[in-house]
Amino acid sequence: MSTDLIELSATDLACERGGRLVFSGLNFAVSAGEALVVTGRNGAGKSTLLRLIAGLLRKSGGRLDLTGGAAGADEATTAEQSHYLGHLDAVKPALSVGENLRFWTTYLGAPRGAPIRPALEAVDLAQLSDLPAAYLSAGQRRRLSIARLVAVPRPLWLLDEPTSALDTQSQDRLAALMRNHRSRGGMIVAAAHGPIGLDDPRELKLGAVT
Amino acid sequence: MTAFLALLGRDMRLAVRVGGGALMGALFYFTVVAMMPFAIGPDLNLLARIGSAILWLGALLASLLALDRLFATDHDDGSLDLLMMGAMPLELAVAAKAIAHWLTTALPLIVITPVLGLMLNIEMSAMGWVALTLLAGTPALTFIGLIGAALAVTLRRGGLLLAVLVLPLTVPVLIFGVAAANAAIIGPAPFGPPFTILCALSLASFVIGPFAAAAALRQGLE
Amino acid sequence: MAVIDLANPTRFLTLVNRVLPWLAGATALVFAYGLYRVGGAPDDYQQGATVKIMYLHVPGAWLGMMAWGVMTVAALGTLVWRHPLADVAGKAAAPVGAAFTFICLVTGALWGRPMWGTYWVWDARLTSVLVLFLLYLGMLALYWTAEDPNRSARAAAILALVGAVNIPIIKFSVDWWNTLHQPASVVRMGGAAIDASILVPLLIMALAFTLLFFTLHFAAMRNEILRRRVRSMRMMQARGA
Numbered sequence: 275m276s277t278d279l280i281e282l283s284a285t286d287l288a289c290e291r292g293g294r295l296v297f298s299g300l301n302f303a304v305s306a307g308e309a310l311v312v313t314g315r316n317g318a319g320k321s322t323l324l325r326l327i328a329g330l331l332r333k334s335g336g337r338l339d340l341t342g343g344a345a346g347a348d349e350a351t352t353a354e355q356s357h358y359l360g361h362l363d364a365v366k367p368a369l370s371v372g373e374n375l376r377f378w379t380t381y382l383g384a385p386r387g388a389p390i391r392p393a394l395e396a397v398d399l400a401q402l403s404d405l406p407a408a409y410l411s412a413g414q415r416r417r418l419s420i421a422r423l424v425a426v427p428r429p430l431w432l433l434d435e436p437t438s439a440l441d442t443q444s445q446d447r448l449a450a451l452m453r454n455h456r457s458r459g460g461m462i463v464a465a466a467h468g469p470i471g472l473d474d475p476r477e478l479k480l481g482a483v484t
Numbered sequence: 485m486t487a488f489l490a491l492l493g494r495d496m497r498l499a500v501r502v503g504g505g506a507l508m509g510a511l512f513y514f515t516v517v518a519m520m521p522f523a524i525g526p527d528l529n530l531l532a533r534i535g536s537a538i539l540w541l542g543a544l545l546a547s548l549l550a551l552d553r554l555f556a557t558d559h560d561d562g563s564l565d566l567l568m569m570g571a572m573p574l575e576l577a578v579a580a581k582a583i584a585h586w587l588t589t590a591l592p593l594i595v596i597t598p599v600l601g602l603m604l605n606i607e608m609s610a611m612g613w614v615a616l617t618l619l620a621g622t623p624a625l626t627f628i629g630l631i632g633a634a635l636a637v638t639l640r641r642g643g644l645l646l647a648v649l650v651l652p653l654t655v656p657v658l659i660f661g662v663a664a665a666n667a668a669i670i671g672p673a674p675f676g677p678p679f680t681i682l683c684a685l686s687l688a689s690f691v692i693g694p695f696a697a698a699a700a701l702r703q704g705l706e
Numbered sequence: 707m708a709v710i711d712l713a714n715p716t717r718f719l720t721l722v723n724r725v726l727p728w729l730a731g732a733t734a735l736v737f738a739y740g741l742y743r744v745g746g747a748p749d750d751y752q753q754g755a756t757v758k759i760m761y762l763h764v765p766g767a768w769l770g771m772m773a774w775g776v777m778t779v780a781a782l783g784t785l786v787w788r789h790p791l792a793d794v795a796g797k798a799a800a801p802v803g804a805a806f807t808f809i810c811l812v813t814g815a816l817w818g819r820p821m822w823g824t825y826w827v828w829d830a831r832l833t834s835v836l837v838l839f840l841l842y843l844g845m846l847a848l849y850w851t852a853e854d855p856n857r858s859a860r861a862a863a864i865l866a867l868v869g870a871v872n873i874p875i876i877k878f879s880v881d882w883w884n885t886l887h888q889p890a891s892v893v894r895m896g897g898a899a900i901d902a903s904i905l906v907p908l909l910i911m912a913l914a915f916t917l918l919f920f921t922l923h924f925a926a927m928r929n930e931i932l933r934r935r936v937r938s939m940r941m942m943q944a945r946g947a
Binding site: 325328329330353354356358360361362363364365366368369373377378380381382383 | 486487490491493494497498501502560561562563565566567568569570571572
């Protein structure tokens with residue numbers, strides 16, 4: 275991925291859900307290699323902000339721009355340049371582990387015929403590739419979901435409490451993946467209550483700004 | 485195109501795996517049609533006369549009820565979010581899901597139609613034509629039902645709501661489908677005109693359905 | 707071997723592997739003899755040779771009903787005694803029973819063509835078999851949709867028992883429905899006592915069908931046990947990683 279001056283910036287961002295103003299007047303910027311941790315009490319709008327950046331919610335005011343990278347080249351939207359790792363794993367129990375990952379990599383635009391094995395190895399699921407995903411534990415499903423971020427290169431990772439259901443070993447592995455992503459010019463916006471293994475992240479505290 | 489085929493393939497694979505909905509539509513259709521004579525009576529002449537109506541009503545209900553979970557399963561496990569984040573327009577993604585659904589639900593239903601035709605005393609020679617009307621008409625049912633399925637998932641309701649929303653919209657398909665099938669079985673009206681209109685309805689819904697369904701899903705982004 | 711020993715799926719597998727070839731061989735022999743006797747049975751003075759379809763049609767109906775009986779016993783085993791093999795027996799019997807019922811329906815239709823001039827009439831007996839077939843399809847659908855065998859076991863057992871209670875009621879209702887609409891317009895079999903020249907081949911064919919049922923049922927049970935073992939081994943593999 276190109277590292278030239280890619281930046282995500284929000285100016286006076288506001289979001290309304292069900293007639294309630296979740297947040298407003300939000301300003302932040304994340305540039306290549308940086309990480310932003312969104313904190314705040316329950317209901318402060320951490321998940322809402324991530325879904326809004328992912329294009330899954332509409333903003334009610336302000337600006338949100340992703341500049342540089344592929345954005346200028348072919349007008350790819352922010353959503354198409356982001357990975358969203360939400361509370362749900364988007365894993366189909368009836369498909370095998372490999373089939374699940376292969377579908378998402380193809381759908382999300384990995385080059386044709388790109389191998390999925392390195393991504394499965396990165397989350398330590400390679401030996402379970404042929405098993406139905408129904409047999410996986412919650413943590414293993416989470417890891418399968420994370421493999422998607424590795425398999426398809428996209429500059430912006432949106433992580434909603436990514437360490438939930440992960441054991442310490444898997445948390446360390448995720449931390450290494452995030453470090454690697456940033457070292458190659460990727461950006462991370464994460465919602466978290468505690469530390470998730472990011473090195474010197476910037477912090478955005480929600481709830482205080484309103 | 486790769487993404488389109490990947491989604492089509494995934495949905496078809498899910499349908500034929502354990503717990504999938506393939507053949508369930510055909511099973512429902514078979515059961516509903518086989519139940520009709522218990523209400524109407526076993527008079528073979530009467531059954532032959534209204535057979536096409538029975539088959540079409542059965543196909544209509546089977547197509548719509550099977551659509552209930554089309555988006556709901558993807559919504560419940562978070563897949564729908566990711567489907568919206570692909571580079572492919574949501575309209576195409578929705579169309580891929582609908583085609584996969586038609587292939588795994590409506591096509592088996594058409595295949596067993598001749599067997600049911602025998603039970604309703606429809607002439608063997610006419611049976612092919614009746615199956616042809618279903619082949620031409622069921623895509624319209626699927627693509628109209630698609631809109632209902634998308635609305636149902638954004639409203640977090642399903643089942644009967646979907647039927648109530650969509651059934652009135654399928655009236656033209658039912659009219660021309662049964663008209664074409666009747667023309668094939670008993671005549672004397674020609675088969676061509678209603679059949680052509682039926683094809684036109686399918687083509688039109690093929691265009692309108694995905695756009696309306698994608699719009700409904702986007703509106704659901706609350 | 708005591709019945710209690712068979713409770714152990716491993717013992718059951720050993721037994722099935724030993725018995726199955728003999729059972730299959732016996733099935734083939736009785737079938738061959740039965741078909742030979744059917745060939746020698748007299749033709750009907752009205753229907754000619756088509757009456758011989760009966761030798762497939764009637765045993766098919768009997769075995770279709772018997773399979774539901776096996777499922778009912780298995781259902782009791784699942785619900786009352788929680789026997790580990792009971793659900794396997796019930797699940798294995800469902801597709802086999804459905805297949806026999808299907809044979810009965812297909813042969814009935816083929817027989818109906820020369821007899822009634824059409825492949826299907828809503829005759830009381832055939833219609834009852836059709837409803838039985840629909841019940842089987844429902845049972846197969848239930849097994850098909852439930853991914854976890856432990857969860858589907860009790861649901862299927864309850865459906866089997868409900869079906870067993872309902873089948874006589876369905877039979878009665880269909881008879882009533884049919885006579886209401888079609889007073890004695892359908893050609894009926896028998897009436898007078900069946901001659902031994904017909905009855906003996908019929909009973910031999912019924913025996914052949916019964917042997918075939920148990921051959922298929924045991925093979926299906928073995929497959930189901932192995933399938934469940936594969937499943938639990940793969941789950942252990944997932945846990946290990």
